Amino acid sequence: MILKASQRANATQLASHLLNTQDNEHVELHELRGFLSENLHGALYEAEAIAKGSRCKQFLFSLSLSPPETENVPVETFETAIEMIEQKLSLDDHPRAIVFHEKEGRRHAHVVWSRIDAQTMTAKQLPFFKNRLMEVSKELYLEHGRKLPKGFIDRELRNPLNFSLKEWQQAKRIQQDPRMIKAMFQESWQRSDTAKALKEALEEKGYFIAKGDRRAVVAVDMRGEVYSLARWSGVKTKDIRDRFGQDTQLPSIEEVKAMVSERMDERLKSFIRDVDMYYRRLRPAIEYQRTQMVERQKKERILLSEKLGKRQLQEAQQRAARLPRGLGGLWSRVTGKTRRIKQQNEYEAWQAYRRDSAEKEKLIVQHLEERQRLQQKINTLRQQRSKEISELQHDIASYLLKRREILQPRTNERRNSELPRRADRMHGPGRTNSGPEPEL
Numbered sequence: 001m002i003l004k005a006s007q008r009a010n011a012t013q014l015a016s017h018l019l020n021t022q023d024n025e026h027v028e029l030h031e032l033r034g035f036l037s038e039n040l041h042g043a044l045y046e047a048e049a050i051a052k053g054s055r056c057k058q059f060l061f062s063l064s065l066s067p068p069e070t071e072n073v074p075v076e077t078f079e080t081a082i083e084m085i086e087q088k089l090s091l092d093d094h095p096r097a098i099v100f101h102e103k104e105g106r107r108h109a110h111v112v113w114s115r116i117d118a119q120t121m122t123a124k125q126l127p128f129f130k131n132r133l134m135e136v137s138k139e140l141y142l143e144h145g146r147k148l149p150k151g152f153i154d155r156e157l158r159n160p161l162n163f164s165l166k167e168w169q170q171a172k173r174i175q176q177d178p179r180m181i182k183a184m185f186q187e188s189w190q191r192s193d194t195a196k197a198l199k200e201a202l203e204e205k206g207y208f209i210a211k212g213d214r215r216a217v218v219a220v221d222m223r224g225e226v227y228s229l230a231r232w233s234g235v236k237t238k239d240i241r242d243r244f245g246q247d248t249q250l251p252s253i254e255e256v257k258a259m260v261s262e263r264m265d266e267r268l269k270s271f272i273r274d275v276d277m278y279y280r281r282l283r284p285a286i287e288y289q290r291t292q293m294v295e296r297q298k299k300e301r302i303l304l305s306e307k308l309g310k311r312q313l314q315e316a317q318q319r320a321a322r323l324p325r326g327l328g329g330l331w332s333r334v335t336g337k338t339r340r341i342k343q344q345n346e347y348e349a350w351q352a353y354r355r356d357s358a359e360k361e362k363l364i365v366q367h368l369e370e371r372q373r374l375q376q377k378i379n380t381l382r383q384q385r386s387k388e389i390s391e392l393q394h395d396i397a398s399y400l401l402k403r404r405e406i407l408q409p410r411t412n413e414r415r416n417s418e419l420p421r422r423a424d425r426m427h428g429p430g431r432t433n434s435g436p437e438p439e440l
Helices: 009-019 042-053 075-089 128-145 165-173 177-192 195-204 227-235 237-242 254-262 264-319 325-337 337-427
Strands: 003-007 028-034 061-067 096-101 106-116 208-211 217-220 226-229
Touching: 003 128, 009 042, 009 061, 009 096, 009 106, 009 254, 028 042, 028 217, 028 264, 042 096, 061 075, 075 096, 075 106, 075 128, 075 165, 096 337, 165 264, 177 195, 177 227, 177 337, 195 208, 195 237, 195 337, 208 254, 217 227, 217 254, 264 337, 325 337
Parallel strands: none
Antiparallel strands: 003 061, 028 096, 061 106, 096 106, 208 217, 217 226
16 A cells, blocks of 8 residues: 655645545545544544644645555555554554545545644654555565565665656546657666667657756657657656757747648658547446546445445434333343443444445445446557657658668768869869969
């Protein structure tokens, strides 16, 4: 389970983000502990109000728990992980909120703690919390018998395809799979040892080297999208400077965009538009299927919640009716019968809670599996589209390179043929450029 955390402020913004139903298909406020309010906005606002009595600016500790993509992790596993983290960071007495998100057939959790101790009005210090979370993450992988990622064993073996938020947003903007783009850049970098080889390798894929802002080296694709060469190749800026050198003359981004636009005629551009149009026609049908599924799942969960609520109320009334009243109740207290009935009621209430939680979890797992099957279709279409566009860019780049090779010899021949005529104009007929004529 991947754990990411940060210390932060702005309770209102965080509450709105955690309850965001536009980017998440299902949002559930699972628990509020240590707050007077019964909603997330009010709870985090309480933490902010208490923090004003201290000097702490980042009074919240926010944590996200993301299980492996192929695993359906039950709620109990999330709760166990949260308890382990609390003990590791000594946050077990601090107010907290737990929110579950579901998106694309995956469920993950967010936990927010207040760092402020209301008794002492001091903030809980969390030194080296990233290292401690790394230890908990390792324990969770090993405890549940899952394969430990290589990045946990050796930081140098971390997945090179892990991309940042900027990279994901850029790939989302051009509607391509960021994994394929980053893999292409990294492969081109690794199989080239000079700037010229890297330039040729990228041009084969439809990406052209240019000089960006602040002396950075970037790549421009057929659509004019600009990519940071260091970021997408997974290397340091120093490595880029070492390979290209300080005095390397590179065209500007505007010049590369103009060159690409000039070379790509309307026929070539229509190829990419055709691919976009094909998958754009498929997208509304898939999106309609997804929205209908989500709405149906929400209704099923509401119906189950209402059913469980009615049953809980009925069972609570039945347990309450067991307690003797009047003189009989007084005698039952003396004999200890009331105490035994209360213990039995508490046991049955706990069993009922576990039963209801299991029913709710069963329905959620069914919904997740159903959504995962649809997501597999969506991922397949995305991969097909990205693959077709990548292959198309490769073909277009190859065509442009061939056309450049055809045109370049003609240009050289024309230049060579113009040399004698230029010499004639410079020296006149019958004169050569062998030096000044001797004086008579």
